[in-house]
Amino acid sequence: MKPRLALVAFLACFLRLPAEPVDLLLIHGTIYTANDAAPRAEAVAVRDGRIVYVGGNAGAEAFRAEAKRVIDLGGKTLLPGLNDAHMHLGGVGLRELSFDLEGVKSVAELREKLKARAAQTAPKKWIVGRGWIETHWAPPVFPSARDLDDVAPDHPVVLTRSDGHAMVVNRLALKLAGIDRNTPNPTGGEILRDSQTGEATGMLIDNAMSLVYRLVPSATEAEVAHAFVVGAEREAALGWTGVQIAGHSYQEAELVRRLVAEGKIKLRVYDAVSGPGPDAAKLARTPGTAYGEDTAAWKLFADGPVLGESRGRYTRRSVKLYIDGALGSRGAALLEPYADSPGSRGLVMQTEADLLPFLEDALRRGIQIQTHAIGDRGNRLMLDLYEKALAAVPVVQRKVAEPRWRMEHAQILSLADIPRFAQLGVIASMQPSHAIGDLYFAPSRLGKERLAGAYPWQALWRSGAVFTAGSDAPVERGEPMIEFYAAVARRSLDGFANDDWHLEQRLTRAQALRAMTLNAAYATFEEKERGSIEAGKWADFTVLSADIMQIPEAEILKTRCLLTIVGGEVIYEAR
């Protein structure tokens, strides 16, 4: 603090100089600012959506008499607004509204739930569910059409695995899709087949899912809007002040933009549209043709980014690509075969010829790229492609000099590739909960040796890479306390981790907080606007029932959100 400012603060404190009225004053807090210059505070004052004071309770007294609202935190913990760096808002809302199979413990329970759902659903109407995961079942094997047929014979049924990379469908759905023993596997996908008869089992992996999914009638715009609003309300109640949507259609992005403008979504939204499929190179030569779901990225290229609309609550400047699948369904592209499936190295969904011209174009237009990359081969392929594009388009030809491209998940890395994130300026956007969800099956998929580069949070951090954390909801539950706990404990929710699970890769609490706040803001080019508690920044805060920077690990999971504040506006208040 400059001497003169210090004097003013001193006088304001002791002489009670009348300060300009503030809209909101929060006092008696345990405040962690994520600002290294002044990491702790007791009070914050907000005017016109922005922080005007952060400091001690004594200094806050100057604002008290004329503050429009004073909240006495009574010692509760206040953090910079938590920011989910990777999630799917529409999916979260649909999960709230839909046939949710999360937590189903066996095929028998899955059948029971499906039977009940079928009884409430008009015959011939599609039943669409999501969220099952077989890894905890006994035995841990995929369900099949046969498990679904007798409990729902009159409805086409599609039940997506929790990772979104595999689904089980019933025989009626297979029939409607025309899938039989002669149907070839589509590129980047697999129709699982009975080893004896060769018939499709009902399990569809990655790109094979679209053979059935394209038949499911799409929701109306009103239904989709409702899902977004319901999803946003859930996020706010959990303490998220911002969400980063990891790809959807241009129409959905426009809908979210409108809902934010209308004040129906109160969160700060950073939006990415879905990238092009295998036709990227062809489309690059004829931009502007047939804008649709697949070509959302081209529409973004043509229309340009949307920056900080609705008072900093809506930004769209990113495209989401996929290079491989997921580890659970063995779609993640590995350099060496799966330890538990020696014939398979996973699936690569894009080619260099398709992607490179697209990446170069994105650099010239100032569009951020974020790529789903889970396996070590997927990650290496993308790092190589990022490197080539960055070399091909020098800084003077770029719209944004520092493009801040991201790797989403970055789960399994060859140790040689870890330093490349920092070298190339690529952000590691990881989901702590994936590591604790995967710890049961990752060792069998990968074998012991490769676990050294699996979820290597601390190694990435120490290499100088910017590390941000998100939940990937609805793939995971999407609760900030689960993400924070997973990042610092690296154990299952009941405290389990086996000996091979590299606990040295845990984050410290300060790192975890940084990953969910300031680094999440950096990943969206907004670290000067939000992400820490500093005068001048947006007043985005999360108030918690306990001090997660101090309490025992297990208690983190019992911590609840009390208040969620965005731009000084209380958007959630626990009763």
Ligand SMILES: [Zn+2]
């Ligand atoms: Zn995702």
